[in-house]
Amino acid sequence: MRMTILGAAVAAAIPFAASAQTLPADLTLTPFASGVGSPVAIRAPHDGSGRVFIVNQGGTIRVVKNGSVLATPFVTVPVTAGGESGLLGLAFHPNFGKVGLPHNDEFYVAYNRANAEPKLGSAPDVALARYTVPSLDSDVANPTGTLVLRVPDNASNHNGGDIHFGPDGYLYMSTGDGGSQGDPHGFAMCLWKKALDSTPGNCGSGTPQYFLMGKILRLDVDTRGGAVAAEMCGSSGISPAQYAIPADNPHVATGNTCDEIWLHGFRNPWRTSFDRATGDFWIGDVGQGNVEEIDLRVAGSTEPTFYGWRCKEGSATYNSSNVCATPPANVLPVLEYTHTGGRCAVTGGFRFRGPIAALNGMYFYSDSCTSEIWAAKPGGGGWTTSIWRDDTNGYGTYSGFGEDEAGNLYVAHTSNGVVYKFTSDRIFDNGFDN
Secondary structure, eight states, X not given: OOOOOOOHHHHHTOOSOOTTBOOOTTOEEEEEEESOSSEEEEEOXXXXXXXXXXXXXXXXXXXXXXXXXXXXXXXXXXXXXXXXXXXXXXXXXXXXXXXXXXXXXXXXXXXXXXXXXOOSSSEEEEEEEEEEOSSXXXXXXXXXXXXXXXXXXXXXXXXXXXXXXXXTSOEEEEOOOOSOTTOTTOTTTOSSOBOSSSOTTOBTOSSOOBOSOSEEEEEBTTSOSSOOOTTOGGGTTOOSOSOBOOTTOTTTTSSSSOTTEEEEOOSOEEEEEEOTTTOOEEEEEOOSSSEEEEEEEOTTOOXXXXXXXXXXXXXXXXXXXXXXXSOOOOOOOSEEEEOGXXXXXXXXXXXXXXXXXXXXXXXXXXXXXXXXXXXXXXXXXXXXXXXXXXXXXXXXXXXXXXXXXXXXXXXXXXXXXXXXXXXXXXXXXXXBOO
């Protein structure tokens, strides 16, 4: 398995040397919750409650409280579910559950809207909605949400749909390239509105019906109620605006660009995460036919905002014609692997910052077709990686990771409906060889 390495600037940001770091021999996956449908994400608010919330692709969010899955769902979101569509992401406001702070009753979900709801494209929109709870300690949310953002779609796959609040307080959302193999329309590269015309270079021409696809979006969801500006692409059909554009988003000062865009050039950034210690942003981008990749945006980076697709698949050239004949400067992945042995879809994970000291700083990720889970660690100016587990193959297995308030790591096995917790008795062992 081929792995690319971090450059010197990234390596300098690594807070410790880990060349001799080892996995605890007793590290295992312990069943944490079962019977939760098709789990794709695990999230926890920083409210001191100890609760863990499990996102079910079919549209419900379940609560695990005091070790038990509560019988009544936290909320049920109307979605179009099946294949890669459904309820995809959950993010609690940083102030959630904190008495006296603004927005302390709010959480956000990303999903494919129900098929009966209005569409911007030919398939159900990928959407972002805000929900609230009736009281700060409630285990059941208010049933109706507020539509915040809409992204048109033309297929049921490649939806992205992961959401997180960053350390800056802004909401980050991943979107896929629309699902057509090879991104023939060039959605992932276009920064404005795009026609379904099979001509990647025609950004903004024709009948530009599609936008914000193949991107990482960055939104100020605390500033709302204003007029919808011309370059707030995700507010189509939503007024007043339910978010604002951060002033330092990279395309604010340019014309004919969707100003929500933070990063672009992704095929299907299915699972993402922030490193709670450094603020670095990790992205697992599902490949086309040969290469799966893990991308990294180091906090404060001045690297290009283009991550390669459809010109590159991983670090390899995928297309060199049309708009890719002279591709924009791009950021290469920090980790990548090929489709040998039945691998087919990377699941981005988390950099461990929890109570198992030996794992501190390791990044865990998986392939949801082969059920392999990798542990990557920094050292020597780059990253090395090794397979920690290789469980039974099957499409849609380990499809989402998450962490709780204490930093414990979890992984969702989507096809068997079980969420597992990473456990070890070596809580106080630093895991370094002497």
